[in-house]
Amino acid sequence: MANSTNILIVGAGAVGAFYGSRLHQPEAGAHVSVVCRSNHAAVAANGFRMQTRAFGEYDFRPAGVFKSCEEAATAAGHFDYVIVATKALPDIDDEPATIAPVVRQATAVVLIQNGWGIEEPFQKRFPHHPVLSAVTVISAAQTQPGVIVQHRWTRISIGSYRSGGGGGGGAAGAESAAADGALDRLIALFHAGGIADAEQWAPAELQRVRWHKLAINAAFNPSAVLSGGRANAEMLNDPTLREHCVGCIEEVFAAGARLFSDEPFPPPHLATADKLVASSLRNAGSKPSMLLDWEAGRAMELEVILGNPIRTAKAQGIDMPRLSTMYAMLKSMAEKRGIQRPRGAPAVAAPSADSNL
Numbered sequence: 001m002a003n004s005t006n007i008l009i010v011g012a013g014a015v016g017a018f019y020g021s022r023l024h025q026p027e028a029g030a031h032v033s034v035v036c037r038s039n040h041a042a043v044a045a046n047g048f049r050m051q052t053r054a055f056g057e058y059d060f061r062p063a064g065v066f067k068s069c070e071e072a073a074t075a076a077g078h079f080d081y082v083i084v085a086t087k088a089l090p091d092i093d094d095e096p097a098t099i100a101p102v103v104r105q106a107t108a109v110v111l112i113q114n115g116w117g118i119e120e121p122f123q124k125r126f127p128h129h130p131v132l133s134a135v136t137v138i139s140a141a142q143t144q145p146g147v148i149v150q151h152r153w154t155r156i157s158i159g160s161y162r163s164g165g166g167g168g169g170g171a172a173g174a175e176s177a178a179a180d181g182a183l184d185r186l187i188a189l190f191h192a193g194g195i196a197d198a199e200q201w202a203p204a205e206l207q208r209v210r211w212h213k214l215a216i217n218a219a220f221n222p223s224a225v226l227s228g229g230r231a232n233a234e235m236l237n238d239p240t241l242r243e244h245c246v247g248c249i250e251e252v253f254a255a256g257a258r259l260f261s262d263e264p265f266p267p268p269h270l271a272t273a274d275k276l277v278a279s280s281l282r283n284a285g286s287k288p289s290m291l292l293d294w295e296a297g298r299a300m301e302l303e304v305i306l307g308n309p310i311r312t313a314k315a316q317g318i319d320m321p322r323l324s325t326m327y328a329m330l331k332s333m334a335e336k337r338g339i340q341r342p343r344g345a346p347a348v349a350a351p352s353a354d355s356n357l
Contacts, residue, residue, distance in 0.1 A: 004029040005189065008072055008079040008102055012036050012062075014140035015112060016085030017048050017148045019156070021060035022193030030189055033064035033076055040067050042145035052150035055194060073101040081108050081186060084122075087289070088113040088304040092340065096125035103129060108182035112136055112156070114217050114289070115304025116210060116312065119161040130179035132186065133206055134158045135213045139286050152283055155197045156190065158183060159206025211256045212270045217305045219248035220280065221290035222326040225300075225333075229291060233284040236277055248322050249273045255313045255320055299340050302330055 009020040012034035024032035036043050047061035066072040072079075082102050084095060088111075103109060108130040109122050122131050135158075139151040160179035183200060190198035201209060220232045223245055227235055235241040250273055257265035266272065271279070293300045306327035313320050334340040 006079045007032045007081045009034045009083045011086030014142045031063040034062045035066050039145035049147045069101045083110040085112045088115045088118045091303045117308035130182040131161045133161045157199045157209045159201035162203045215249045215252040219245045221288045224288045224291035225294045231287045232280045255318050
């Protein structure tokens with residue numbers, strides 16, 4: 001990495017801090033700064049203490065620690081990559097507007113977020129910037145402000161997002177080439193930081209990966225809340241709940257087969273339902289993020305994990321009855337409890353906890 005690369009992580013919780021700590025390579029000219037929220041004071045004073053299964057224990061001191069994107073833009077100037085690692089709450093937060101101050105000429109926007117349909121708002125806001133979509137499988141927690149524990153997994157799959165299919169000549173071709181170059185450099189940085197299973201995908205294939213990951217999130221996250229607070233492995237060890245969770249996974253896969261014209265879905269290079277179940281059983285004791293949000297009184301990722309996929313499928317004449325039922329119940333529960341706040345309403349402060357993406 002001969003040239004200097006400046007990276008900003010927006011949302012430096014467990015997942016953002018973990019990947020930021022691996023991308024931060026000052027000796028190679030890669031400098032990572034962070035925008036923190038509830039953990040700002042601790043990180044500004046001491047940086048992050050990383051306790052990882054993959055890389056051992058170490059300290060991560062970002063190049064800059066900011067309270068907002070406006071502060072980062074004023075203090076640090078240009079960023080080559082702005083990585084959004086916040087929860088995806090498009091019904092509540094206007095995240096593209098939040099990051100706008102730090103998206104300058106040639107800045108690539110990278111989304112490390114759960115769910116389906118997350119990219120289009122960023123593409124619309126930044127039509128001439130590379131938008132890279134990342135799907136990660138990781139179990140990590142911020143056990144106290146600035147202390148990050150990584151339990152399992154480091155896989156991250158990244159591809160450029162092109163709502164119109166990409167390609168073509170002229171300006172569109174130049175923008176596609178810029179996105180491909182930004183993706184190549186980012187994958188190289190991940191590999192240099194020890195994330196050997198950082199994978200590069202073509203735009204259409206990345207969306208298949210994202211839908212495949214949705215099977216995990218849509219099966220376990222809502223079910224954990226509706227089952228009264230059971231974690232993934234606990235649900236799978238209960239015969240009735242196991243049947244329900246596997247049914248949800250299969251429902252997502254069946255819809256994927258029709259949406260992507262794949263028979264069967266998932267394609268051979270992605271895990272089957274049986275393998276997803278076996279992997280989830282090994283992650284015993286770790287609660288899914290939606291359950292943690294519910295317990296803490298925070299807004300949940302209902303739209304990107306349930307609402308958007310249901311609407312995408314319905315537009316193609318595909319019913320998803322299990323997901324639709326969970327969506328209706330959880331949406332009602334959240335509205336009655338007052339935690340799905342509209343944009344502009346005061347946020348509910350709550351401590352950070354596990355993030356299983």
